[in-house]
Amino acid sequence: MQLRLAQIVADTEAEGPGRRFALWVQGCSLRCPGCCNPEMFAADKGRAADSAELAAQALATAGLEGVSVLGGEPGEQAEAVADFCEMVRAGGLSVMLYSGYTLAELRARPGAERLLKAVDLLVDGRYQQSLPETRRRWLGSTNQVMHFLTPRYSLADPRFASANTVELRLTRDGLTINGWPAAADGVRWRTSR
Numbered sequence: 001m002q003l004r005l006a007q008i009v010a011d012t013e014a015e016g017p018g019r020r021f022a023l024w025v026q027g028c029s030l031r032c033p034g035c036c037n038p039e040m041f042a043a044d045k046g047r048a049a050d051s052a053e054l055a056a057q058a059l060a061t062a063g064l065e066g067v068s069v070l071g072g073e074p075g076e077q078a079e080a081v082a083d084f085c086e087m088v089r090a091g092g093l094s095v096m097l098y099s100g101y102t103l104a105e106l107r108a109r110p111g112a113e114r115l116l117k118a119v120d121l122l123v124d125g126r127y128q129q130s131l132p133e134t135r136r137r138w139l140g141s142t143n144q145v146m147h148f149l150t151p152r153y154s155l156a157d158p159r160f161a162s163a164n165t166v167e168l169r170l171t172r173d174g175l176t177i178n179g180w181p182a183a184a185d186g187v188r189w190r191t192s193r
């Protein structure tokens, strides 16, 4: 199935526990003020990508613990994202997913029940600029909730209590930044080909 893709970082330690394949979908109608990815709002930008090919790319990346799906809004293309998540989980990777919809809102959306069955950890809720998160790692604002949908992760995991990091990556296309710059205690350089 085709999904609308904004960008990929194939091996990052700044978007969830362990080394992860991070995928940002393109398109979000929620448009939270202060969103750090406004270039991912328009649903007709980015590029079309095949879920199975993306899953194969993630599964072929050595040493990964899981994938993180960010956006953009994964809940607005739930079937295509579910395809991707089901395939990577079948290959042994964990799935962390960010949605601006609350879990209850997400459940009412087409395809989302299937998607949620393929997710280990959901971070839900709109980004609220007036409520910046300073204590919980990998979250943007204090209203957001971590839903541990399977036993794969729990708050007892010490990685959830560590400081945020940001990665700077120098590629042929220039310098890219990912992670949580506003709350980062550490900066890590990664090299990509």
Ligand code: SF4
Binding pocket: 028, 029, 030, 031, 032, 035, 036, 037, 040, 071, 072, 073, 099, 100, 101, 126, 127
């Ligand atoms: S839901 Fe996420 S991607 Fe969409 S506007 Fe809010 S913070 Fe940005």
